[in-house]
Amino acid sequence: MSDRRDTLTLHQRILNDIEGRIRSGEWPPGYHLPFEMDLAAQYGCSRMTVNKVMTQLSQAGLIERRKKSGTFVSYPRSQSAVLEIRDIREEVESLGLAYDYRLISRALRPRTAADLGLGFPSHTEKVLALSCVHYSGGMALCYEERLIDVSVVPSAVDMSFVSVPPGRWLLDEISWSAGEHRIGAVGASDLVSHNLDIGFGSACLFVERRTWHLGSLVTHVVLTYPSDRHSVIASFGH
Template structure:
């Protein structure tokens, strides 16, 4: 495995060697090839594999640590950093954890999936470029076998190419992304909307019934990671956040 990780680090020949090393490792991390917790090859191994000086390799790893992509520990070595996974009202939510906190049994089902270019309607709904390569998934999350939230999500395959090989039968898309991708910025909006007939049927509510719509987009620096629409039946959910003058408490 360690030898495979070394072989995966390939330089593109463009620009300073330290930046080539940084980009090569960055792309392995952002693409999901090296998920959080993966050991990063030590400096001496990278030096030998890439024919680079110790200072060059060290500079690349220091920059990756500054970007939050790796964690360097004196005794245990360097590993791919874990993304933040807190669950306050406006943070990135784990729906299984949300259901489990309610003391209910969580299940989910991916109802539809399409990989490729977005349709005009989808591009408009999620603000996508028509040439983007995305995975489009519709997932129904249940709590004690009752519809909990309907999720519509697009994953940018140029940023997270490993998602193309996932069938999401064991882990729902949102939690898989929390485990296998990094994000540095998020945009979050909550609105009240009436349930469209098709959505209402899936959520087991009346058409036109009030729902809470949470829309979220995440980026890793300038690269888009995912965009999601979470539709909650309004009469079953309440979002609470506690905060003080300096942020969440």
Template sequence: MSSDQPADETGNQTQSLSLHQRILGDVEGHILSGAWPPGHRIPFEHELTEQYGCSRMTVNKALTELVKRGLIERRRKSGSYVTFPHVQSAVMEIHDVKLEVQSLGLEYSFQLDERHIRKAESRDADRLDLPPSARLLEVTCRHFAGGRPFCFEERLISLAAVPEAETELFETSAPGSWLLGKVPWSTAEHRIRAVGAGRGAAQALDISSGAACLVIERRTWSGRAPVTHVRLTYPGDRHELVAQFAPSPLG
């Protein structure tokens, strides 16, 4: 009997490894094929245990590997879900948020939350360099990816540079998309910061107050005239910035 035991143990180990790879491959296949889209709940561990006729430890090992690969996330007391893919933005380009979302294969939508016209105030000096008498359009909106909050936008638009904005209600296009198609820009400035979500951003993005966020602040000019300032706030775990560059010529 003792001579058979090592073979039996080896057989069990091989079977466990095979089941682990099978679970890993099956779940990964469902995700990569799109059958399980971002936000889809993965079957609970006990359900997978019953489905594959294996131990919970084998299932847990497979799911842990999927977490490491960034394909699923575990939520306490809720289960495991297919992750939303990370977005990569080029630092030196002006991107349309709508195109960012669509590049992920997700349905895009936006909601305009506030829109009002006012005069420039001292607090606006760092955002848009305009005299106190200048008239501004201030808007806030939320962008969604697959029905999930994706980005919170806070924007100032100079009505001297873009007079058409005064009557634009942004019913079919978000402010950023509308501006890109309306006003040619000649210069842009990006400022990028990591911040904890304030109350307004946290509520808009449906995240915890203080959660890590990536904030991109951008100013654009047309010639010497300031056009717009925008602050885009993204949940920090779903966005990253990418820059491509080459060494400058010597001399």
């Protein structure tokens, strides 16, 4: 039953075997898996090797483990897919299209009450407010509105952002410890319709992103795309 010598490692073969039984339905939700020691005996390996597999499956949410009771196949509650957020320039150029960028406005201004609602702390005094447009193949792809807390990234004050997009610059400047994305739809505002050269109120996709560095909110950005020029992909499994 386990005589084929693949290039796969032992724990990968065990993982594939068990994952296959779960995904195929042979071991349905609620099924009580054999104990680690029994599995180790079945596969002819040590308990540590089985434990490594079970830990991975548990972290992936496929199984649930309870001491003394044992291990059970999870009841599927929600799918979790992986969403890749790539740099706009790279995304455009990977499609073989020409990338271009234009700064619309740049202002260092006092923090307003509205900024608090976005997550900036009250001790933040000034924010750098930027708006710009990203182009793909000569066509406006995305309107960007960004706020940067200059007390967290003081060097941003010295940047003009005329030729360097702030997103790319920030990526190189500081490392990020956490991020939150909100994706939704919105009718094009006056500002957006003008800068993207689309009709007022036409459907747009927006990606709102907040990024933290060591607990401090670094930047808040809203990217607005015409509905026919961008969509977001998230996958799981294969």
